[in-house]
Amino acid sequence: MARQLDEQMAGRFPVGQRLRVLDVGMGRGAQALRLARAGHRVTGLEQEAGSVSAARDALSREPEGIRERMRIIEGDGRDTGVHFLPGSFDVVLCHGVLMYVEEPDPLVAGLARMLAPGGLLSLLVRNGDALAMRPGLDGDWAGALGAFDCADHADRPGHDGRADRLRTLTATLAGIGAPLHTWYGVRVFTDTVADDAVPPTDLGPLLAAEERAGRTDPYRAVAALLHLCGVRG
Template sequence: MVWEVLDGAFARRAQAAGTASLDVLDTGGGTGNFAVPVARLGHRVTVVDPSPNALFALERRAAEAGVAERVRGVQGDVGGLFDVAERGGYDAVLCHGVLEYVDDPAGGLSKAVEALRPGGALSLLTAGAGGAVLARALAGHFEEARQALADPDGRWGAGDPVPRRFTVEQLTGLAGQAGLAVESVHGVRVFADLVPGGLVDNEPGALEALLALEEAAASLPAFKAVATQLHVLAVKRG
């Protein structure tokens, strides 16, 4: 779902900019799960990540995919983004799995927006608060589910490895405050993390049917509210 949304966004941005090759910044891009496929489309990608090991794996992965000349990895994080990246220098910014972990989500998102050119696209992917509540309840951890439901950061307890999760309203609110116009919001992994793996692996056609179900539910408000992840696509105003 995320990739389909991004593919369309890149195509629209390239058409608007009158170029086939965009400058893309991937904050927290790690080993290149998105960066390498984006580079395969012909775009130039800068990956900012704090982990040297992840950046080493990114370099190897890009070389194996034949896109090493279009992928550049630099060590850093969104807090010090402009120590390693150009302000206002990118047609698109990916901010995936970042806001959950930074001390100041609003400040981190503002920096990501500052990196965009006017009209540039920002892809925001975070953990969803409702998904954690549902997952804990279905696992039989009802007190933890209730705590995640009441906690402003969507945490189910002291042992929760995720510092914060977001609702749709929180994410779109942050995007608006940062100067973004939201184009779409989708729920990601609405059902996939709840379905037993053996069922998908052993039932003919189950994986394809699950993917079709995910796609059908992704934009519906009731299912976005309980998705494991939330994806927002937005454009920088001005």
């Protein structure tokens, strides 16, 4: 995700420009902190109190210059219009949030309104076109067959939530004035790895394979997650 996002930002904005970044549903702040360290002015919006506390704790341990470039707001991503003026940001991130929102279109439209002209909208969603992949690769044939007819939900213990189809989100982004510029697959080969699995000592080959697959057809189409990048007209 970080490599994909950096690629899109580098291709859209002048080198060295300090961007105004909004991270909606920032979680514990990993992506927001990374961008603040890179010199950008970052606002993180998160409604889960534990995540907000963890992000503030992590920020407190950063050098003063980074602390000054980042602010954290406790709030709901659907209320961006309450917190910010339209066109206030160059980059808006919303990663791993839409899968837990029953009606995503109003949220996505609100995110697009926060972008200045030419701004970048980065979404990470569960891939509704590949829901049979996980149970199928796990040998759960009944689960795989059921997933073919499951248009809206991803079934994973402890991680249930909505899934989105590429063609649907492509139409949504076009309709709100931030048409899809490019998209990637995320977790092509590693989606069935157990959450508590010990990562390999050398992550380089794994990341290289995932990154290559995430930008290559037909592999990216069966990824567990999709990273969509829209550009505000």
